[in-house]
Amino acid sequence: MYLAHFGLRESPFGLTPNPAFFYTGNxxxxxxxxxxxxxxxxxxxxxxxxxxxxxxxxxxxxxxxxxxxxxxxxxxxxxxxxxxxxxxxxxxxxxxxxxxxxxxxxxxxxxxxxxxxxxxxxxxxxxxxxxxxxxxxxxxxxxxxxxxxxxxxxxxxxxxxxxxxxxxxxxxxxxxxxxxxxxxxxxxPALPAGLLDEFLRCRLQAAGHDGTPLFDAKAIALIGRASEGIIRRINILADKALLAAYADDAATVQARHARQAIAEAGFRRTPRARPRWQAVVWGGAGLLLIWAISSALLAARGNL
The missing domain is CATH 3.40.50.300 (P-loop containing nucleotide triphosphate hydrolases)
Structure with a gap:
């Protein structure tokens, strides 16, 4: 419903995993x-x-x-x-x-x-x-x-x-x-609040947006807190906030639109029952491999 209003080619925050919307950050x-x-x-x-x-x-x-x-x-x-x-x-x-x-x-x-x-x-x-x-x-x-x-x-x-x-x-x-x-x-990992703006821009750009900010800082902060950095929640809240802004005939998503989205979604906080040491033990080998590959890629770029 809001695609033409915001100059989008397709929905930027769909829940079906679409490789075209893959975010490489975090x-x-x-x-x-x-x-x-x-x-x-x-x-x-x-x-x-x-x-x-x-x-x-x-x-x-x-x-x-x-x-x-x-x-x-x-x-x-x-x-x-x-x-x-x-x-x-x-x-x-x-x-x-x-x-x-x-x-x-x-x-x-x-x-x-x-x-x-x-x-x-x-x-x-x-x-x-x-x-x-x-x-x-x-x-x-x-x-x-x-x-x-x-x-x-x-x-x-x-x-x-x-x-x-x-x-x-x-x-x-x-x-x-x-x-x-x-x-x-x-x-x-969950998405840190500091990367949420970049994530939203990445998805919007993949959907055909011209790059001008659509979410103001307060809306982004509210979505970040309510989503707890969980990508699916971010997509749901961002989609609902865009719909609220469209219904308000607003050019950007503002804090009131984000609050409407959060109220409608009704998310509860995610329990964190797993001990942190377990994540460290299981993730150690993977982190080492990620570090090695990242270093190799950086070195390759430096030699170009």
Missing amino acids: TRGDILQALLYAVSHGEGIIKVTGEVGAGKTMLCRMLEQQLPANVDVIYLVNPNLDAEQVQYAIAAELGLAGHGLRIDEIQRAMQAYLIARHSRGRQVLLLVEEAQAMPLATLEAIRLLTNLETAQRKLLQIVLFGQPELDQHLALNSMRQLRERITHSFEV
């Missing part, structure tokens, strides 16, 4: 580059965690879009599968007919198929979303898939995307074998 671009590196060179499981609405699915879509041409991607989007069902589901994603086959026959079929792919120079990547909702036995079945390998390389690379509860599951003693297969861990 380490997101660095995490993406680190994921690409880890997929290309890693031999274990990669883990990406973040709060609900932090932007994990967008990272997943960006990763798929930028993978090398020799990488074939399969998805596991239903976490509510038991340990056997998940293997049939993955076989189906690979295009294998599993009806009537025993689980051991499915496993052999998957290994033969992946070996054939590997012999043709192909790499298979399994992207698992909502991994925190998986039964522990299903997570263990996912780990066992990493046993499919040649003498030189794993036949199936796995990336787990999940909410912080995934780390709580992995901290259990019964999950130590899966925990030790994770070679890289990344945490998608």
